[in-house]
Amino acid sequence: MDRTTTGPADHGPVLVLGGTTDGRELATLLVAAGIPVTSSLAGRVTQPNLPPGGVRIGGFGGTTGLIDFLRSHAITAVVDATHPFAEHITAHAALACDHTGTPLLRLARPSWSTRAQAATWHWADGLTEARIVAEGLGSRIFLAIGRQDLHRFASWEHRYVLTRVITAPESALPESWEVISARGPFRCDDEQDLMRSRNIQVLVTKDSGGPTTAKLDAATALNIPVVIVRRPALPAGLATVSSPREAFSWAARIRGNTRR
Ligand SMILES: NC(=O)c1ccc[n+]([C@@H]2O[C@H](COP(=O)([O-])OP(=O)(O)OC[C@H]3O[C@@H](n4cnc5c(N)ncnc54)[C@H](OP(=O)(O)O)[C@@H]3O)[C@@H](O)[C@H]2O)c1
CATH class of the missing domain: 3.40.50.720 (NAD(P)-binding Rossmann-like Domain)
Structure with a gap:
């Protein structure tokens, strides 16, 4: 219809x-x-x-x-x-x-799927697949998926996970995680500094789309693998x-x- x-x-x-x-x-x-x-x-x-x-x-x-x-x-x-x-x-x-x-x-x-680097990213059908793929790529992870789905990664309780939110998560996160409160847009240089300073090995994100691609550009510049969840x-x-x-x-x- x-x-x-x-x-x-x-x-x-x-x-x-x-x-x-x-x-x-x-x-x-x-x-x-x-x-x-x-x-x-x-x-x-x-x-x-x-x-x-x-x-x-x-x-x-x-x-x-x-x-x-x-x-x-x-x-x-x-x-x-x-x-x-x-x-x-x-x-x-x-x-x-x-x-x-x-x-x-x-x-x-x-969608970001038409961007030049998209072919180099690890595309996942859903958060569970993203978690499994990321586990095989590194142990220090930048989990940039927003606040609401963080609990889906609770099994990473012994890994270093960097996450960034606008509003604090409702439930407690593992002690090994670092939570930054910030509202974008962010600059590619700053994203690179952030990822370098935390020795990030994998970026996990969603195909949110739009012009704000600083974290993706920073990961590409630093040769950090990207795991990205396909849109429903x-x-x-x-x-x-x-x-x-x-x-x-x-x-x-x-x-x-x-x-x-
Ligand atoms: N999912 C993300 O990654 C993400 C990222 C950034 C912003 N957001 C925003 O955050 C909101 C919630 O996202 P979600 O993933 O939880 O949505 P969702 O799973 O699709 O929605 C869950 C429930 O939240 C209520 N809801 C969602 N959006 C609403 C709206 N704009 N106005 C009134 N009720 C709404 C509805 O409740 P009822 O069934 O009671 O109507 C809906 O059934 C959305 O407005 C979305 O644009 C989501």
């Missing part, structure tokens, strides 16, 4: 499922154009960088809760701008929009764009506001 063309002809806000820089940029474009927008954040980060326009925080209560929200707020269209690895909310959005006939677009940064598959028939500007044009068209 083409989820981008169907939908109720009402004039409620555009719902941006966010938690990403792209989601924030899209909300900024919509607000600047006078298009009502509500951004939805999961509420994982304690001090989120809030987008302009309306904001709601917290889960909807699964697909059923999202269906209720779409109806009760007369949502005109949904842009799923969540992180490429936020697969549950993406699946819920596809089901809820199918059910309500709400136009849906996926906004996700271009998208729901069938989901139209996708890779820039906030494209998503804005789509939403403006749906709102019948094609002047901008």
Whole structure:
């Protein structure tokens, strides 16, 4: 089903499922154009960088809760701008929009798989495979996968693991791990200094995509093997764009506001 063309002809806000820089940029474009927008954040980060326009925080209560929200707020269209690895909310959005006939677009940064160095990386289908592959490559690991999945690597309790988070992890991490709190973007030189100073032997990351490739460039420059997790598959028939500007044009068209 083409989820981008169907939908109720009402004039409620555009719902941006966010938690990403792209989601924030899209909300900024919509607000600047006078298009009502509500951004939805999961509420994982304690001090989120809030987008302009309306904001709601917290889960909807699964697909059923999202269906209720779409109806009760007369949502005109949904842009799923969540992180490429936020697969549950993406699946819920596809089901809820199918059910309500709400136009849906996926906004996700271009994958890193087309970059020149990508062929030299170790591609893994999921975090478990990434863990196993990394174990064979070295014992001092830079685990750059965000905060939420760190527990999946708990068996590395006797290794040196460097990890970097924006918000402190909820549960305790092994004593052999070093946790740095920082919010990107980061510079390649600084990433090289960081990896060199910790004698990092392997970088483990996700194919989050986007322009911020400093850690990948630094690992390549230092000849450090990269283990990278492939993106989960998208729901069938989901139209996708890779820039906030494209998503804005789509939403403006749906709102019948094609002047901008
Ligand atoms: N996964 C990552 O690597 C990653 C990295 C950076 C940022 N993020 C951001 O962090 C958030 C959570 O990621 P996740 O991987 O935990 O997602 P997930 O596994 O797909 O979602 C788990 C549950 O969290 C709620 N949720 C997720 N995103 C939401 C949103 N934007 N608004 C309202 N509820 C939301 C939903 O709860 P209900 O079922 O109750 O509706 C969803 O079922 C996302 O917004 C994502 O963009 C994720």
